[in-house]
Amino acid sequence: MQIIGLTGGIGSGKSAAAKCFKALGIQVVDADVVAREVVEPDSTSGALAQITAHFGQQILTDAGELDRAKLRQLIFADASEKQWLNALLHPLIRQSLLAQLEACQGPYAILEAPLLIENQLQQYISKLVVVDVPEALQLSRAMSRDNNSEAQIRSIMAAQVTRSVRLAEADFVLDNSGDLGQLAQQVTALHQQLCNMKLN
Secondary structure, three states: OEEEEEEOOOOOOHHHHHHHHHHOOOOEEEHHHHHHHOOOOOOOOOHHHHHHHHHOHHHEOOOOOEOHHHHHHHHHHOHHHHHHHHHHHHHHHHHHHHHHHHOOOOOEEEEEOOOOOOOOOHHHOOEEEEEEOOHHHHHHHHHHHHOOOHHHHHHHHHHOOOHHHHHHHOOEEEEOOOOHHHHHHHHHHHHHHHHHHHHO
16 A cells, blocks of 8 residues: 655645545545544544643643643643643654554555645655645635634744655645636646556
8 A cells, every 4th residue: 555645834725735636535644633532532543642641631621632832832832742732742642643544445545744844744654745836826825714813834844854855755736826727637647657656
């Protein structure tokens, strides 16, 4: 089973591209979804109990779930706490990602991850697809989608690798500066290419 990585900066349309692959019958494992799953109260990972033991009950909502906003405040205020959390969660997320990818069926599977390069997940994929848009468009789309200020989006962009680094790592680039129809056409063409590669 070939694993194809799919990434792109904030506001690039990575999730829209993933939907296009799903529409073609390709299974997609989303790293963001897996990251949420491992801290669910009913997860077998035990991560939520460890986070609660470390940060205290204040980290939970009334429903007993992880209060993400509260956690974000705590780890952004203290780099050592962020390190502790990453050391706990990254191996669990990776383990779950790999298990889900292994269970996928079809000519290939997609690993969708916004921080694929930053978290060094390239070792698990055979090819990397980058969804690319000019930075000005990335900024305006992310601001209108998330209702965030330009400064907030710029700080998120600054925490991600640069556009030039992403493009240098890419095996395939999907240009998403047009509309969704144009993106879907590119995904369909790439899908054919990836299926043919599998046969050769």
